[in-house]
Amino acid sequence: MTGGLVVLLFVVYELFVTDVLTDRRQDQLKDELRQGWTAEAEVPAVPRASILGDAFAVLHIPRLGADYEQVVLEGTAEEQLAQGPGHYEGTALPGEQGNVALAGHRVGKGSPFLDLDRLRPGDPIVIETADRWFVYRVLGDPATGDFTTDPSGIPGQQIVRPSDVQVISPTPNGAAEGPPSGAYLTLTTCHPKYSARQRLIIHAGLEGTGLTKTEMPDGPPALRES
C-alpha cells in the first residue's frame, strides 16, 4: 500500500506540481523578457541566444490557443527544459537561414508541447523576438492535410527514433553540417505521451521575412488564425 501511495504521489507531482512550478517560472520569465525588450534602446537585428539559460524569445501557436505563449530558453538540458521550451545550441536563430530547433516537454513541466500532434499543414507557429515577429508554417499540403507532400520534400510531421539527429540539421533530414536550403523551424518532443520511446517532430518553414514590431505592435495576422 505504501508503495502505491508513493507512486500515486509521484504521478500527482509529475502532472500537477511541476506544472505549477513551471507556469510560475514562465510568468516570471515573460515579465523579465518583456521588460528587457522595452528597456533596450538599441535592439540588435538578430536576436542573441548565445548565453546558455537565457530566455530570448516567445513562441506562439494559435492552433493550441489564442493565449498559447511559451518563453524559449537557450539550451536543451533539463535545467532549461524544466522552465520552458529550449533552443538546441548551435542551431539557427529565429529568422536565420537554417533550422531553428526547439525541444519541449510533452507531459509535465507545463506540458508546452503536449498537443503538437494537433498541428496541421499550414498552421502558423510564430516566434516573437525583441523587435520582430517571425511566422513559420507547418510544412505539408494545407488543402489535403497531408504532411508528406510539401514541395520542399520535408514532411511537416514525423515520428522518429531518439537517435535521429538529422531532423534538426540545417536542412531538416539533410546532412548535419550541410548548407541550409531555407529557413526552417523544428519542434521535438517525446512520443507517445508518457513515454520516451520515440520523438514527435514538427517541421515548419519561414513565411516571408520577419515583421517588425513597430509595424505590427499587436503581432502579425497569423496570430489570430485558429
Add this chain to the structure above:
Amino acid sequence: MYPWIWRHLPGGTATKAVTALALALGVCALLLFVVFPWMEPRLPFNDVTVGG
C-alpha cells in the same frame, strides 16, 4: 507498519491523530520537494530531445 506507528505515538487519540497527520504531511513534503526532483532526471520518460 501503520498500526505499529499508531501504537508508538504518545498521548491520547486526538494527540495521536494530529501527530500522525503532521508525520504524513512531512513525508509528502519530503517526497515532493526533495526525493522526486532528485529522482526525476534519472527516469527515462522525460527525454524530449534528439541525439542527447
